[in-house]
Amino acid sequence: MRRIFQINGEETECWLSHDGNRFILNTPDGAHPCRLDPAGAPGGHVLRTRGRVQDLRLAVGPDATFVHMNGRTYAIGRVDPAERLAGRDGGAADDRIVAPMPGTVVSVNAKPGDHVREGQPLLDIESMKLETSLTAPRDGVVAEIPFAAGDSFGLKATLALLAPEED
Amino acid sequence: MGISKLLVANRGEIAARVLRTARARGLATAVLRHSSEQEGPAHLIADEVVTIEGPTPVAAYLDIPQIVEAAQRIGADAVHPGYGFLSENAGFVAVLDKAGVTFVGPTSEVIDLMGDKVRARAFVEERGFPVAPSAIEDDDPASFVERARAVGYPLLIKPSAGGGGKGMRVVPEGGALESEIETARREGERYFGDGRLFVERYIERPRHIEVQVMGDGQGNVVHFWERECSIQRRFQKIIEETPSPALTPEQRGEICETAAGIARAVNYRGAGTVEFIYAQNGAFYFLEMNTRLQVEHPVTEMVTGFDLVAEQLRIAAGEGLSAAQADIPQNGHSIELRICAEDAREDFRPAIGDILLLDEPRGEGVRVDSGILDGGEVTTDFDAMLSKLIVHGPDRAEAIARARQAVQNYVILGLTTNTGYLDAILAHPDFASGDVSTGFLAEQADTLTAPTEDVSDMLLAVAALSDERLVDEVMQVPQMHRKMGGWRN
Amino acid sequence: MRRIESQIDTNSPDFKANHAAMSERLEEFHARQHAARFERPQRDIDRLARQNKLGVRERLNLLLDPGTPFLEFSTLAACREYDGAVPGAAVVTGIGIVQGREVAIHANDASVKGGAWYPHTVKKIVRLLDVALENRLPVIHICDSAGGFLPLQHGVFPDRYLGGRVFRNQVKLSQANIPQIAVVGGHCTAGGAYVPTLSDYNIIIEGTGAIFLGGPPLVKAATGEEVGVQELGGAVMHTSVSGTGDYRAATEEQAFSLAREIVSQWTRPPKTIIETAAFEEPYYDPKELYGIIPKDRKTQFDMREVLARIVDGSRFHEYQPDYGTTMVCGFAHIWGYKVGILANNGVLFNDSSLKAAHFMQLCNQNGTPLIFFQNITGYMVGREYEERGIAKDGAKMLMAQGGSVVPKFTVIANASYGAGNYGMCGRAWDARTLFMWPQAEIGVMGADQAANTMADVKIRQLEREGKKLSEEETAAIRDPVLEKFRRDVEAYTSTSELWDDGILDPADTRNALGMSISASLNAPIDDPHYGIFRL
Numbered sequence A: 001m002r003r004i005f006q007i008n009g010e011e012t013e014c015w016l017s018h019d020g021n022r023f024i025l026n027t028p029d030g031a032h033p034c035r036l037d038p039a040g041a042p043g044g045h046v047l048r049t050r051g052r053v054q055d056l057r058l059a060v061g062p063d064a065t066f067v068h069m070n071g072r073t074y075a076i077g078r079v080d081p082a083e084r085l086a087g088r089d090g091g092a093a094d095d096r097i098v099a100p101m102p103g104t105v106v107s108v109n110a111k112p113g114d115h116v117r118e119g120q121p122l123l124d125i126e127s128m129k130l131e132t133s134l135t136a137p138r139d140g141v142v143a144e145i146p147f148a149a150g151d152s153f154g155l156k157a158t159l160a161l162l163a164p165e166e167d
Numbered sequence B: 001m002g003i004s005k006l007l008v009a010n011r012g013e014i015a016a017r018v019l020r021t022a023r024a025r026g027l028a029t030a031v032l033r034h035s036s037e038q039e040g041p042a043h044l045i046a047d048e049v050v051t052i053e054g055p056t057p058v059a060a061y062l063d064i065p066q067i068v069e070a071a072q073r074i075g076a077d078a079v080h081p082g083y084g085f086l087s088e089n090a091g092f093v094a095v096l097d098k099a100g101v102t103f104v105g106p107t108s109e110v111i112d113l114m115g116d117k118v119r120a121r122a123f124v125e126e127r128g129f130p131v132a133p134s135a136i137e138d139d140d141p142a143s144f145v146e147r148a149r150a151v152g153y154p155l156l157i158k159p160s161a162g163g164g165g166k167g168m169r170v171v172p173e174g175g176a177l178e179s180e181i182e183t184a185r186r187e188g189e190r191y192f193g194d195g196r197l198f199v200e201r202y203i204e205r206p207r208h209i210e211v212q213v214m215g216d217g218q219g220n221v222v223h224f225w226e227r228e229c230s231i232q233r234r235f236q237k238i239i240e241e242t243p244s245p246a247l248t249p250e251q252r253g254e255i256c257e258t259a260a261g262i263a264r265a266v267n268y269r270g271a272g273t274v275e276f277i278y279a280q281n282g283a284f285y286f287l288e289m290n291t292r293l294q295v296e297h298p299v300t301e302m303v304t305g306f307d308l309v310a311e312q313l314r315i316a317a318g319e320g321l322s323a324a325q326a327d328i329p330q331n332g333h334s335i336e337l338r339i340c341a342e343d344a345r346e347d348f349r350p351a352i353g354d355i356l357l358l359d360e361p362r363g364e365g366v367r368v369d370s371g372i373l374d375g376g377e378v379t380t381d382f383d384a385m386l387s388k389l390i391v392h393g394p395d396r397a398e399a400i401a402r403a404r405q406a407v408q409n410y411v412i413l414g415l416t417t418n419t420g421y422l423d424a425i426l427a428h429p430d431f432a433s434g435d436v437s438t439g440f441l442a443e444q445a446d447t448l449t450a451p452t453e454d455v456s457d458m459l460l461a462v463a464a465l466s467d468e469r470l471v472d473e474v475m476q477v478p479q480m481h482r483k484m485g486g487w488r489n
Numbered sequence C: 001m002r003r004i005e006s007q008i009d010t011n012s013p014d015f016k017a018n019h020a021a022m023s024e025r026l027e028e029f030h031a032r033q034h035a036a037r038f039e040r041p042q043r044d045i046d047r048l049a050r051q052n053k054l055g056v057r058e059r060l061n062l063l064l065d066p067g068t069p070f071l072e073f074s075t076l077a078a079c080r081e082y083d084g085a086v087p088g089a090a091v092v093t094g095i096g097i098v099q100g101r102e103v104a105i106h107a108n109d110a111s112v113k114g115g116a117w118y119p120h121t122v123k124k125i126v127r128l129l130d131v132a133l134e135n136r137l138p139v140i141h142i143c144d145s146a147g148g149f150l151p152l153q154h155g156v157f158p159d160r161y162l163g164g165r166v167f168r169n170q171v172k173l174s175q176a177n178i179p180q181i182a183v184v185g186g187h188c189t190a191g192g193a194y195v196p197t198l199s200d201y202n203i204i205i206e207g208t209g210a211i212f213l214g215g216p217p218l219v220k221a222a223t224g225e226e227v228g229v230q231e232l233g234g235a236v237m238h239t240s241v242s243g244t245g246d247y248r249a250a251t252e253e254q255a256f257s258l259a260r261e262i263v264s265q266w267t268r269p270p271k272t273i274i275e276t277a278a279f280e281e282p283y284y285d286p287k288e289l290y291g292i293i294p295k296d297r298k299t300q301f302d303m304r305e306v307l308a309r310i311v312d313g314s315r316f317h318e319y320q321p322d323y324g325t326t327m328v329c330g331f332a333h334i335w336g337y338k339v340g341i342l343a344n345n346g347v348l349f350n351d352s353s354l355k356a357a358h359f360m361q362l363c364n365q366n367g368t369p370l371i372f373f374q375n376i377t378g379y380m381v382g383r384e385y386e387e388r389g390i391a392k393d394g395a396k397m398l399m400a401q402g403g404s405v406v407p408k409f410t411v412i413a414n415a416s417y418g419a420g421n422y423g424m425c426g427r428a429w430d431a432r433t434l435f436m437w438p439q440a441e442i443g444v445m446g447a448d449q450a451a452n453t454m455a456d457v458k459i460r461q462l463e464r465e466g467k468k469l470s471e472e473e474t475a476a477i478r479d480p481v482l483e484k485f486r487r488d489v490e491a492y493t494s495t496s497e498l499w500d501d502g503i504l505d506p507a508d509t510r511n512a513l514g515m516s517i518s519a520s521l522n523a524p525i526d527d528p529h530y531g532i533f534r535l
Helices: A081-087 B012-024 B041-045 B057-061 B064-074 B090-099 B108-115 B117-126 B141-151 B177-192 B249-265 B297-304 B308-316 B396-408 B419-427 B429-433 B456-465 B468-476 B479-484 C013-038 C042-050 C056-063 C119-135 C150-156 C163-175 C190-197 C216-223 C229-233 C235-242 C252-263 C286-292 C303-307 C350-366 C383-387 C390-402 C418-423 C447-464 C471-488 C491-496 C506-520
Strands: A002-007 A010-018 A023-027 A030-038 A044-049 A052-060 A064-069 A072-079 A096-098 A103-108 A121-127 A130-135 A140-144 A158-162 B005-008 B028-034 B048-052 B078-080 B134-136 B155-159 B169-171 B197-201 B207-216 B221-233 B236-242 B269-278 B284-290 B333-340 B357-359 B366-370 B385-393 B411-413 C071-073 C091-098 C101-108 C139-143 C180-184 C187-189 C201-205 C210-212 C247-249 C317-319 C327-334 C337-344 C370-376 C408-417 C433-436 C441-443
Touching: A002 A081, A002 B456, A010 B456, A010 B468, A023 B456, A030 B456, A044 B456, A052 B357, A052 B411, A052 B456, A064 B411, A064 B456, A072 A081, A072 B411, A072 B419, A072 B456, A081 C252, A121 A158, B005 B012, B005 B064, B012 B028, B012 B041, B012 B308, B012 B366, B012 B385, B028 B041, B028 B057, B028 B064, B048 B064, B064 B090, B078 B308, B090 B108, B108 B117, B108 B284, B117 B134, B117 B197, B117 B249, B117 B284, B134 B141, B141 B155, B141 B177, B141 B197, B155 B177, B169 B177, B177 B197, B207 B249, B207 B284, B207 B308, B221 B249, B221 B297, B236 B297, B236 B419, B249 B269, B249 B284, B269 B308, B297 B308, B297 B333, B297 B366, B297 B385, B333 B396, B333 B419, B385 B396, B396 B419, B396 B429, B419 B429, B456 B468, B479 C506, C013 C286, C056 C091, C056 C101, C056 C139, C056 C252, C071 C119, C071 C506, C091 C119, C091 C252, C091 C506, C101 C119, C119 C139, C119 C150, C119 C163, C119 C506, C139 C190, C163 C180, C163 C190, C180 C190, C180 C252, C187 C190, C190 C201, C190 C210, C201 C235, C201 C252, C210 C229, C216 C229, C229 C235, C235 C247, C247 C252, C286 C303, C286 C506, C303 C327, C303 C337, C303 C370, C317 C350, C327 C350, C327 C506, C337 C350, C337 C506, C350 C390, C370 C418, C383 C390, C390 C418, C408 C418, C408 C506, C433 C491, C433 C506, C441 C447, C441 C491, C447 C471
Parallel strands: B005 B028, B005 B078, B028 B048, C101 C139, C139 C180, C180 C201, C187 C210, C201 C247, C337 C370, C370 C408, C408 C433, C408 C441
Antiparallel strands: A002 A010, A002 A072, A010 A023, A023 A030, A030 A044, A044 A052, A052 A064, A064 A072, A096 A158, A103 A121, A121 A130, A140 A158, B134 B197, B155 B169, B155 B197, B207 B221, B207 B269, B221 B236, B236 B333, B269 B284, B333 B385, B357 B411, B366 B385, C071 C091, C091 C101, C317 C327, C327 C337
């Protein structure tokens, strides 16, 4: 029901409702009944809002809506606020990389003090006949990698530790 | 030496445009298509589409052996190069000649000569045509900087092998000439694989005026009048028109005859364009000669009534020119707008995206040479130019009015284009009065990209109401609860 | 359906006097509601801010679909308990809309005593979960509670309908395939830990949310182990190690966004279909109710005038208009839903009882929900009526009412005295929702009669002991009893004790009923069946 719209680099959060007869767009400057009816040419529509009647052409892309009206073309970016919240992830990633199952270290690709990027492989492990690459959960500095190649480890052993993030 | 089957070694709008004329002349036609390329209008027109491969799409269109092999394989007896790509590649022409395939264009020697800015300039100067004061590095590399300084500031540094404005640098009075020369050299090497340079006097507030010429290679050359191309951004033409609002009839005659004279001097064959720098005082200097069909050729077609591609094909087929100079009129006024996928408000960053809706303007005096199809995809593989909008009117004012109406009615939805920017140029009072120079766009950059009327309230409503997921979500609320709104007891 | 022709003169002195009296009452009522919802000591507001938590109302706004209604239950629960220091019983409950779906919401209000569970808190939560069970409404729990209020643990913990019932109802909901989500926005300690763990889905807000059977101090006391809140039961531990938590959210906004996303994953079971018509606002202005309800409770008024300001288009199809006239029965629409209405226009006689019993059977046969508008002083007493079998006819009405399978809703519009309360679907009779108007009274009899009855007993006892009482002495005995009784029958007492689901501004009745009826249709309606009618 909520959307963040981007026009010329400016963001506006709105929500849409429908009172049974008409849509109402709730914007930071108030609630405005509005109506959009298809008309004529491909993509042709008539918009009614705030006392105005406007002919336009429109096309809806996956992330943006394109509107042609009064001889100009406009692009309006659309963001679902929920997606943006989700993008923030479940907060700060953990500093520890914990063994998902018991196994053996195949190779170690980083050492304490290394600056690593999120997703960078830190070590490869083998367990249950499968090799898995364990990657840095966030950008940071490696604090500790307690195991060397060939070492065995148990379930939930800490395989790598990143230095805590400084706020 | 007639032609029966033509391969167009190009893509986009120009391929489509050439193919239309070729088909109208009854030729069998073929066009290239890179394996990763979207289908465009040209592919719908051509009888045959030849798939080419390459590490990048552009590389494929530059791959001479592959293209010549393709021409032979499909039995094409002529190749039209369009503009760009291999259109001014003397080596390509030489290989085609050897293969017995007709190149629709000048001889490799002429291409070679005119392709070398330094030699071309010397050639023209020697024959008494006007050129701007200059210094050529090759003449004596050791004294180049000194000679350059002697030409007099401001200076324009150009790569000898260049074209299209790439690698050109302006050095103002007191500017760092040496370092600019080095930068220009590096750019020349990067773009053209050739770091040789020359400098010439930079003309203040110059206009860019060019003349369309056509020769039969038998000594006959006619001109199709001039085109004014002063609306440029970083040496890239944006809007072209004819006739030029700057020229008096006498100047027009003089500049067109000069161009024809230059073409005659090389016994020119096919379509070519002689470009001039036109100073505010009415002086003009030879800039370069483009030995191909220009992007902006349609404005010439609109005022003369000639199909320049048809003329090219006639000449290539040995049929000669279809008209004498006296038969070539200049009727009314024509303007071309280059429709590009770019964001004028974001420093003309190329825009990409799917073309979700395409509706080209139509009407009297409106022509669209388009390289895109509704539902197509615009990538950064090629140039940002999507199509050309050409209008014709009885006079300049009416042509501008038509151009504005047409560009405003040009519906391309799905990616950002420069239609609004083009309209802002057309609406500018200096453009209306014709008082422009090649610096116009840079000088007016802020005015031309200034925000227009704020219609955000309408846009928000459109974006919300056309968002099906949003509307679905809203309509999932049972009707009664919707009607109650935010009621609280 | 014909429109009720109102006989009310809105310019009459009576109307104006009533309107003024009701407006004054409503002003007080709205002020009290506002205070219960929003007015908190500064230190409690500061504490929430310090803990980086949103207030419960802000949380609801994040959860609910914007621009949709929320029917809040028992806003003034516990208003006459704990010296008024536990507004709303420290919990917000109600029915709202999330992703277009009706859900029941149970949200601790941590700005009141840290969201601790008082006896009335438990009662309010259990009631909400009963509503969810009866109407098959998914439940969203917003957990942020300090746990049971220990000094009153005997009123929170042991009995059948106390704390355990919350968890028992959660189990029953799950068993009935009614989904629940818990958003843990504070600590869920001891029993409280079972709210999220018995929910089908739970979300823990990082930093503020935690779940454990024993908090760090208790652990230290019990085993000596020293452990921090986050390690013991924080979001990261529960979502990655114990699996007690399903989702962890970085912020409150993300938590409620996730909850909404979860709701949108659920299949929508089809709702029960009843007869509906297009919406029509009442023809007469609902605000005119203020002038129709007499300022003196003993003054009789025509319930049709009330119905005309609540039902769609003020249209009413009256059943047996000329028989048993103290019982008004008929069909109408509320928010488009076809309903059968029973409204009191005086005391219940034999004929009115029989008419009510018959009409309720019609509605059950027809699958039409029942709405009771109470203004009832009781069943008629006296020899003649006993001889006519008033108790037997009253029993028929109870049998029909109690045996009804269609959803029932009750509005105590004015008086609710004695067995009339039973016949007209009082609290004990499973109305899906039951609301009171602010001037309404509830009791075994009217306050004056009750006070007189009690005073008389006392006076007669004293007289038997040979004491002769002066008028002043009689008054001294009677007046305190009367005062207590008057207070005990007030709507505020009822709502404080959760004998109702809240006090309503009469003008809100239509929406409250619309929301209630719509919610009830999430549950199926059985075929009608009854016990033995005493014929």
